[in-house]
Amino acid sequence: MITFILRRLLMLVPVLVGLTVIMFAIARLLPGDPVGLAAGPNATAAERAALAAEFGLDRPVWEQYGTYVAGLVQGDFGTSLLTRRPVAADLAAYLPATLELVLAAMLLAVGLGIPLGLLTALWRNRWPDYLSQVLAIGAISMPRFFLGLLLQLCFAMWLNWLPLAGRLPIIVFPPDPITGFITIDAALTGQWDVLRTALLHLLMPALALSLSPLATIMRMMRSSTIEVMGQDYVMTARALGLPRHLILTRTIARNAVSATLTVIGLYFGWLLGGTVLVETVFDWPGLGLYATKAILSQDMMPVIGVALVIGLLFVFANLLIDLAYGLINPKVRYS
């Protein structure tokens, strides 16, 4: 098992190299004038040249790439052209917010999607099943940012039940970072009011983000359940006279979930990138908002950093999914 994990981790190296090459190519080879944008409209040619020289942007592309990779090995993600802050520090500050949001959305999607998928499979070809199909297609068709806006309008502005945006109000001190997740940190330090406030802030963005994976997981779970229900071992279990609830939970659900897991892994990566729009709507201080601000000013170092971090997390998530797959289904263990 350890060699399996090590081998998978070793595969990260070419992925990282490839990611840096692609992102560097975009950043440096496409027309665009990051220096001009960072220096401002009134900068003289000399000022611009000085800025370019300071950030090494006057060097050949391969030399810039070499410098970047040399820094990366030491954990240095470069410096933002616009804010002059080290990108690594920014990433460390924004990553937990995004992870907290994505994990909350994933929890909602998996927690609701799997039981709903099982149910619709049991009601196959009756009206709740058809209704769920229409609703699922509707859910994946809903633009996340429009849904976010509607939620804000309804629950924050009209009903005043939930906070409009952000992770915490300015007047509330966040708990000392242990994990960086405000909800978990607040719970660990016993600050229950903060936990409650943080959860209320998390609810709408997580909901807006989770709707489309929820629908997909539900449909996946439905079809894999239907497939499993037709298998011989289910018939055997039924013939042996096992109680219905045991067949459902032990035999059917367990096998159906393992087929759905792969989708969950893919969705995790998709969600990490998909937070951009939701973070913009809810002013959620995460990687997506950070990348958006950087992209709008063509400040490429933060963008490359975000792409690298998300790429890494994506590979990690799929590794975890493969391990979970082995736990649920012994047949495929570590092959």
Next chain:
Amino acid sequence: MTDAVSVPPRPDRLARALFRFRQSRLSVIGAVMVAVVLLLAVFGPMIAPYPQDIAGAVSTAERFQPPSLAHPLGTNELGQDVLSLTLGGTRVSVLAGFGVVLIGAAIGTLVGAVAGYVGGWTDEALMRLTDLTLTIPGLILAMAIAAALGPGFQNMVLAISLSWWPGYARLVRGEVLAAREEVYVTAARALGAGPGRILFRHVLPNCVSPIIVKMSLDMGFAILTVAGLGFIGIGVRPPTPEWGTLLSTSRAYMPDYWWTAMGPGLAMFIAVFGFNLLGDGLRDSLDPKGRR
């Protein structure tokens, strides 16, 4: 398969697909919705009640009028009719969506076909590139390319297309690998056909229906991505009406002038919903293997 044998004469494939498609009420609804959206994309600016607003006319006296008979969806901060702007935006979104899906599918098909047919090192290199591109979140990649290329309709479509091809490359490679082993390919080779002729005349035509199914399923997401870029502030510039940009502008005027968001938001939802229903139906009827 067995029932096809027992019912001679066998109806041809297209007719059967059409039959299966018509059996599903949802796909027919989707097809009708898509037809309406396409008609509006062509004729929208002509039937808009205030066509001058689409061109960018401003009438400050009419600012922020709530929905009424004269302005069914109200007016925005420039006094423009939201319904007219929404109708005008249909063309931009549909054209951009088509552009993205067509260019993405063309690049992906080419990459996948070459990888699958040539094999060896070419295959390895192209598929690693595909996997890598898939690792970068599509929206962030598209945003980065679009920002570097600068604003404008063509740049936006190109940027999204460049993040859109990997799915097609994987799909087509798989199909080509399977089709390559078919007897008719061996027959063509025995008759002396070159690799180009075999690939484009024999192999690819047999991979068309999964590609079309994927294109129709992708159309909705392409429209969503275009609107997403507009929402963030990359892409088409005003006064050209674009749903995402319109929605992003309206955010500043919530909750008092909520109607400014409804036109573009609902239009996006309806268009994408239609394309997704249609895509789902096409998948079930053209590609029963892919049925989930």
